[in-house]
Amino acid sequence: MTFTTSSGELPLELAETVVIRFAGDSGDGMQLTGNQFTTASALVGNDLATLPDYPAEIRAPAGTRAGVSGFQLAFSSKDIHTPGDAPDVLVAMNPAALAVNIKQLKPGGLVIANTGSFSQQDLLKAQCETNPLADGSLDGFRVIEIDINKRVKEALADSGLSSKDVQRCKNFYTLGLMYWLYSRPMEPTQAWLKEKFAKRPELAEANIAALKAGFNAGDIHQLFQGRYEVKPCTDLDPGTYRNIMGNPALGLGLIAGAELAGLELVLGSYPITPATTILETLAGFKNYGVTTIQLEDEIAAVCAAIGASFAGKLGMTTTSGPGLALKGEALGLALMTELPLVVVNVQRGGPSTGLPTKTEQADLNQAIFGRNGESPIPVLACATVADAFECAIEACRIAVEYMTPVILLTDGFIANGSEPWKLPRVEDLPRFEVKFHTDTENFLPYSRDDKGARPWAKPGTKGLAHRIGGLEKEHLTGNVCYDTDNHEFMVHQRRDKVMGIRDSIATPEVKGAQEGPVLVLGWGSTYGAITEACNLLKQDGTEVGQMHMRHLWPMPAGLEEIFGRFERVLVCEINMGQLAGILRSQYQHTEFVSHGRVLGMPLQSHEIASKIKSLLK
């Protein structure tokens, strides 16, 4: 790596893990700054995890607390699993950003405050009665004050840009400063800016100038006592990596899943935070034979996907909680007509419109139970960004092998978080090529194979014209049938088919202690926090068991035996104990203790660790 300026005489200190939170106004470009820092850190070879945190409004009134947008990232020379419980460094572009985020900063942490935005008026907008930089409220922290507004103005004095455009470069000045402080290379960001502003090179130049000015400021102005270096992470498995966010990773998994099934993909979707970027991702991959349709609502979106599956493509739909609620009736249709369908639900804070940009795991009950009638649908959840890719493929596999709708749960944290993804080898991916039914001899649309799946005969196939629908089906023929014995029989068939998926999934492994007082159990995005919590305890010399569930319905075989080896199972989830409740109904001999928080944020590892400790007493 080459640096644009030498680090001078200031000492270089090694750091293992650093957690930075960039915070500013929604208009300050904090998400972009965070993403650039992330990319640079990925290229340095650090392990990392990110947590964007932005308001639901695109631009809440400037300078207010409601308008604060934050981006937290942890980067490390060791293997890490979360974006960190608390930041070491808070970059606050204005008083509102400082006020909203200071609570979370580690004691003794570093505050970098842009004094250019701490005028009386700014303080007023942020509802600060006194200036936190002067009133002693930051006494427990190290504070670096720098007038970024002024510095950018000076740096770009000759740029010819309007003062508004100049101030827009503030975030790159800040980024440059942080690049200097943590010894990051500037080249990738420069290249990115040149590409991004290819049509307006003067803006690319200005932002690059701001970036460099920020970088140099660290040296010249002696703002800091020294710089830090975070060495490449050597704990990561050998392989090829790329940095990716959860939603794009999941989108790639859906494309791969269709490809592995030998099918073309049709995605019907309707924009909703935080799921939209999956639709956006797939819309950019048309050269993979991917068709995306943005429909008029979530109901139409799932219905179009069902229609596409009927026609012989792999129909999919992506949404978030409110959208899943709308799709409920159509999911019943898909399970009744036994067509493959992949439904992705990127969970957010609920109920109703809830907290659109915050994370939560409270749609588990909706996914498993949220339909009329006896309506079993397999449900799985991804644990990490990288796991989103694999789970998307797994959802496709289940859908086509069992001719069933499948719900894949993820959440806002995974959707927008990023981490280095160890790229799988294509030849290692599972293949589950679909064979459409073409044999006209004794065709029975509701006969079943050894998995309980019915034949998939697509329109256009000679001699197999048949009718399906949501009315109860007669066993084998699929004709409309109101016979009540047949109904009960078919209810059992549909249940048995879905429960039979168990035979195709592995029992999750237990890490750490294989028996003992506590098994810590999680699902979905809590994986990182639970792993970190168990690591914390291990450092203290306590080892507990840890297990993470990917398949939530049906539950894998072998859980009873595992649970039997522990006195209690602590279930950690971002809801009021939904999985714990389901587990209690399924495994009556185990004591399940629930740890659930609904703060719109990932669970914190130290909180989980203390919960575990309390159970060990």
Place this chain on the structure above:
Amino acid sequence: MNDTLTKKDFKSDQEVRWCPGCGDYAILNVVQKACATIGKPKDEVVFVSGIGCSSRFPYYMDTYGFHTIHGRAPAVATGVKTANPDLSVWVVTGDGDALSIGGNHLAHILRRNLDINILLFNNEIYGLTKGQYSPTSPSGTRTKTSPMGSVDRPFNPISFALGCNATFVARTADNNLKHMSTVLEAAAAHKGTSFIEIYQNCVIFNDGAFEDVINKKVRDDRTVDLEPGQPMIYGKQGDKGLRADGFNMTRCAPEEASVWNPGARSAAAAFTMSTLDQEPAMPNPIGIFRCVEDLVFEDEVASQVSSAIASKGRGSLQDLIYAGETWKIE
């Protein structure tokens, strides 16, 4: 074209279960016959429906069929047709299914202009749920849910479709078999969404709803058939005409009748025709209100996919995964 196909080929083995005398029987007959005439092999034909008496239709057709959920047939059909544009896709729906619960989807399929034929069986009542007023029931309709008469103002399905910029809009009636065949064949020939309102008699819950216009005794005098390129002449003796006078229609002698042109870019004249039924002195138009060419949704979707493949090459799993900035850890 397949001239060996007959109406019988399109009859499924399922027992038809509409009430005796229901207008749906006549429509089924004509559709089966029209399908044979149109000649598309039955394995390439798909009937998609929602929920209602009318929506049982696919079970009686020996084609591929999908009886979906209430109001959503246009959305399911959108998926079917986009996934496989070679299929001939028909939607069968009722006035409640299409205009109440499914009004949104109907509007959007018409706007997108998929090459699909939509048959709306309008009986101005909810048949399957036993006779409640529907969004096409005239104000004042007395039913069990409107014992003092409904206070809703009704939709005019033709005006609705025109308002959605539908490219083919027509009306026919269940007792006019020849007319229905002509309209169905024209609809099938049209590339784009064809919307056909069919006046359908529900003998049980709304018998005779259209009697005053379509009864064989009065229909020649009470309806005018909008035939492309033909003067708007009607009456048992062909003694009446309609003349377009700006945006007004006036009655005139047959020699003075205007020639009907459903191909005008502007739907304004068609819209005017769609509201004639509200004027007691005017005949009620049937036939083809509008027939214009426009971009077809599924073709545009497919062409974007093929041009992406042409310009970027067909993507492989390797390219998909190993893209962007990657780095190696040894």
